[in-house]
Amino acid sequence: MRIIIGVVGPIASGKSVLSKVLQQKGFARLSLSDEVREEVRSRGLEIRRDLLQDIGNEMREKFGDGYWAERLLGKIEQKKSYVIEGIRNPGEIEMLRKLGNFVLVGIDAPADKRLERALARARESDPKTLEEMKKIDERDLGMGExxxxxxxxxxxxxxxxxxxxxxxxxxxxxxxxxxLNELLTKHDEK
Incomplete structure (x- = not known):
């Protein structure tokens, strides 16, 4: 039996750490963000956070809120367990819940801790100040979206x-x- 764990949270909260731990336990990783990156590249555009968000939003508006999750469905094998990153919209969660055995894990952390982590990982698109973090959070969390x-x-x-x-x-x-132990125990009881 398989289990599919979706991961959601603000920037630098620890989503990729959770994903890596699950991969070490045999989970395959899929990412909605990778699907968006693929779309951005196919248009010959630069990979930037604002463009990824804009195109992600554009395609959801055009094809439905679950569009990016729907693109992943063909990549999911029946007997395999997965961790799915990059969830940004409730429509994506609704689509993934249709798979059965889907669990959504939210990860949160204080803004100052997240900024520390963002600075340490040094991704070009990551915020460098608390003010930049706040601006990214506002859009990412859905304010004015x-x-x-x-x-x-x-x-x-x-x-x-x-x-x-x-x-x-x-x-x-x-x-x-x-x-994970709790989820696997519950999963085995089913």
């Missing part, structure tokens, strides 16, 4: 589980492992 836009705050409300990533990497990894 259409329903087809970025809606991370609404997605977080839909999470089946929430992990606070407000301490050390070891502490966060322990929380992930505890959650």
């Amino acid at each position: 259409k329903t087809s836009g970025q809606q991370v705050a609404r997605c977080m409300e839909m999470a089946d589980y929430l992990i606070e990533n407000n301490s050390t990497l070891d502490s966060f990894t322990q929380k992930i492992n505890a959650l």
